[in-house]
Amino acid sequence: MLKKGWGYNMKKYAKEFMHRGLMFGGFGPIVIGIIYMIISNFETDFSLSAGEVLLAIVSTYLLAFLQAGATVFNQIEHWSLPKSLFCHFVTLYLAYSLCYVLNSWIPFDGKVLLIFSLIFIVSFFAIWFIVYFCVRATSKRFNKKIEEK
Numbered sequence: 001m002l003k004k005g006w007g008y009n010m011k012k013y014a015k016e017f018m019h020r021g022l023m024f025g026g027f028g029p030i031v032i033g034i035i036y037m038i039i040s041n042f043e044t045d046f047s048l049s050a051g052e053v054l055l056a057i058v059s060t061y062l063l064a065f066l067q068a069g070a071t072v073f074n075q076i077e078h079w080s081l082p083k084s085l086f087c088h089f090v091t092l093y094l095a096y097s098l099c100y101v102l103n104s105w106i107p108f109d110g111k112v113l114l115i116f117s118l119i120f121i122v123s124f125f126a127i128w129f130i131v132y133f134c135v136r137a138t139s140k141r142f143n144k145k146i147e148e149k
Contacts, residue, residue: 013072021069028064029057052103059099066095089124096120 036056040046048056070091073084097116100106106116 009076009078013076016075017069017072020071021065024068025061025065028060028062031064032056032060056103059102063095063099066091085128092124093117093120 036046036048070088073079073088073091076084079087097113097120100116101108101113106112
């Protein structure tokens with residue numbers, strides 16, 4: 001039996017990563033199905049091969065799985081904020097870029113990947129800062145209410 005030390009904590013976080021991934025992974029194929037349905041309503045000659053559909057389903061499942069699972073990095077208490085942010089960023093960047101390239105949603109071209117990367121970086125940090133400041137403001141409000149009691 002593991003003692004409640006570093007190994008125990010990492011096992012707990014790995015289990016939580018898997019749990020979150022399994023809970024939310026199914027949303028990826030649902031989203032790609034909706035996107036393909038919308039595209040088919042506007043594109044008259046839209047068609048996909050069985051292989052393209054399978055690749056989209058599997059890759060978007062994995063994308064959603066990793067997206068949900070990677071949220072655990074921000075909750076590992078003994079990690080510094082830069083370390084958890086870096087692990088979260090790298091996991092998501094690799095998942096998104098590989099998914100987009102493998103599905104040919106963006107071409108494997110240096111210029112396109114650079115543009116994608118810049119948009120991803122700006123979006124990631126904009127969302128992260130919004131969440132960070134919202135959580136911080138909420139924490140301040142709760143702490144103020146606790147102090148008043």
